[in-house]
Amino acid sequence: MELSGSKILITGGSSGIGKAIALMAIGKGAEVLITGRDGAKLEKVAREIGASFVHADVSKESDIQKTFDWVKENWKNHLDVLINNAGHGYRKKMEDVEWQDFENVFQINVYGAALMAKYATQIFKVANKGNIVNIASTAALKGYAGGTVYSASKFALRGMTQCWQAELRPFNIRVILINPSEVTTAFAQKDRIERPEAAHKLSSKEIAHATLSSLEMDNRGFVPELTIWATNTF
């Protein structure tokens, strides 16, 4: 697809990977709408990078509806790409896991992503084209100590991606799963402050590049799943 002139909705676009994708897409001439929970941070970042914004939490269906109301009103229901990027997670020992941990993480990484995709699909089916990108993780491919809740949520996102690929491919809707390895963002940081770039770790830019390159491929093809590793992790 041609990114220039396209309309892209990114959940969680106010920091880290979502912000980097937004910035790179705007640089390529796309119109971008970002969402997030911290309204002040969201507005500041949106103004900085030239994106539109809707203050919305993907774990609330009313906020998801509010986001798509914005798309209807401002973009006349024209949407080319949904990027399900907002995500939450933390490590917890198996014996300490509580019911609420699953609620906290699945509401964002699984239920929110699915409902965002549902509303986007309603638009894409009318247009007979569209793109959904799910930002999962290498935790969607392999479990690890302390990963019961987060890894389960990303395995679920990967499973849903495969379901949507089967269901939506006949409607020219491409569904792409991106699995980043560790990226130096504010993710899982208690203070929510972005970590400085490190030579041996991925930055958000590599994930933005992988995501947008996958989208830029001509619509006759699509990348079902892409995993990104750091070259020098040791």
Ligand SMILES: NC(=O)c1ccc[n+]([C@@H]2O[C@H](COP(=O)([O-])OP(=O)(O)OC[C@H]3O[C@@H](n4cnc5c(N)ncnc54)[C@H](OP(=O)(O)O)[C@@H]3O)[C@@H](O)[C@H]2O)c1
């Ligand atoms: N960093 C890594 O090592 C890594 C590796 C693999 C995969 N990932 C995945 O990459 C995605 C982005 O993570 P990141 O590293 O860029 O993290 P980040 O820097 O913490 O950014 C997360 C973004 O999502 C927003 N967000 C969080 N919960 C939200 C919600 N319920 N509704 C709407 N927005 C929400 C945050 O803003 P607010 O807090 O203001 O809402 C922020 O803009 C996540 O899905 C994560 O699982 C990250």
